[in-house]
Amino acid sequence: MKTEHKIYIALVLLALLGVGVFLTQKRQKEQLAAHSATAATADLPSVGVAKDDVEKITKISIKNADKSDVTLEKKGDTWEVTKPVNAKANTANVRSLLDNLKELKLKEVIDRTSGTYGQYELTDEKAVHVVAHKGDEKALDMYFGKSGSRGQMSRVEGKDGVYIAGGYSSYLYTREPKNWRENSILKFEDENAVQVSVENKNGLFSFSKNGDKWAGTFAPRDKGGKIGAASAKWEKFDEAKVKDLLRAFKGLGAEDFGDGKSDADTGLDAATTNGGIVTIKLKDNAGDHTIKVGKTAKGQSRYAIKEGGDGTIYVLSSWSADWALADQKRFEKSEKKDEKPANPHEDEAAGHMGMPGMPGMPGMDDGE
Known part of the structure; x- marks a missing residue:
């Protein structure tokens, strides 16, 4: 065997030996670290609940x-x-x-x-x-x-x-x-509501469901504060607004509580004056829910209490509470603004003084 071949073989063997030594040392270090970690972990106090x-x-x-x-x-x-x-x-x-x-x-x-x-x-x-x-x-x-x-x-x-x-x-x-604390006040399916009423300083709103449609009446208060007769027909009534109210109340929850507050603080002893009363009746005798809303607690939120509940005084967000204070317009269809004319020159013409057909109006016949 030539000398150079012997040298190559020796180098290869030396390299393999070096790799073996490296792997052995690495394995020893890993085992030492594992044993150290295990020992350290075993030395830690046991906590948590089984x-x-x-x-x-x-x-x-x-x-x-x-x-x-x-x-x-x-x-x-x-x-x-x-x-x-x-x-x-x-x-x-x-x-x-x-x-x-x-x-x-x-x-x-x-x-x-x-x-x-x-x-x-x-x-x-x-x-x-x-x-x-x-x-x-x-x-x-x-x-x-x-x-x-x-x-x-x-x-x-x-x-x-x-x-x-x-x-x-x-x-x-x-x-x-x-x-x-448990903050849930009401929980029902809005599809199961068949009657809704709102009584406040404005009057009495009454809504009833016939099939899938809601009908509504409004009986305003007179100057003496007495509720009068409901109007025969409510032309602008919008049933979508009743559905909005139900969405706000079907999963009603408190954002805070009014523990220790007096009637003078909450105004719940005179809810129809200070806020309003919302009553929701469910089908199949599933029960009635009545929420009294009183004075402002903080910001736009208001105190409230569930009739027949445990007496807990809640604080409701304005998104829910404001329905108890609703006026007639709150349950009516929004008035649409007049659409702009298709011809932009009509706006220009409408801005001129005078009546259509007067001399000097662009594009108009002067009558001659």
């Missing part, structure tokens, strides 16, 4: 630095807000919170001491403090602070240290107290 325990949660308290503290408690099969007020809880929002509890986990340790709590907003005064109970037992007790490029900073009650938490959805825990 999937099988989520339905056993009976109480959740949330303390936010810039909002009122909120406490949610399960009573029977339903959830209620017990702080800052006593009210029925928003089922969907509570469900989202419960589902998130089982997603919480610690991914990495940042600091084994409490020295950086202030830096990461994990002090008692700044953090979002979440405590979940399973009966008398605590299932979760954690604090959540800053969130940045490294992740969501957190700490665990009773253990010093700053950790990066996974699975935490901030918006689920930092809702305004009002958003933990």
Whole structure:
């Protein structure tokens, strides 16, 4: 074998040996990193709520630095807000919170001491403090602070240290107290409505459905405030406006609440004067819904209450509330503006002084 051939073979073997050494070292590094990560993970506190325990949660308290503290408690099969007020809880929002509890986990340790709590907003005064109970037992007790490029900073009650938490959805825990409450007021299918009435300072509007068509009457108030007789025929009545009203009320929800407000504040004791009363009757004796609307709460929103309800005072957006204040024109067809003439010279002619046929008008016969 020639010398140069031996050299080539030796180089090839040397290259293969180098590749083997590289792959072996790489594999060793990966195994070392994996073992280190496993050890680090094993050293992290266990948090979150096991999937099988989520339905056993009976109480959740949330303390936010810039909002009122909120406490949610399960009573029977339903959830209620017990702080800052006593009210029925928003089922969907509570469900989202419960589902998130089982997603919480610690991914990495940042600091084994409490020295950086202030830096990461994990002090008692700044953090979002979440405590979940399973009966008398605590299932979760954690604090959540800053969130940045490294992740969501957190700490665990009773253990010093700053950790990066996974699975935490901030918006689920930092809702305004009002958003933990059930805000649904009415829920019905608008096709099932057969009668609607609106009574306010303008008078009484009555609408009835015959087949697929709506008919309406309006009985105005006289100067003394008494409702008179309805007009025989309402020429400009537009049934589409009744359908608009029903769309605004079929899924009626509150944007806020008027807890602790007096009659003088809400004006609901004299709704026909301060706002109006909307009554909706459903077919097949499915029930009547009556909403009283009172004074302005804030902006254009108004206080309201459901007749026969639990006495909760709601705040309705103007989109819904304004129907209770409607005047006659609100339920009438809009007047169309006159269309422009096809010939632009007609506009020019209409602007001249004088009558058609007068001398000096362009294109007109002067009579001679």
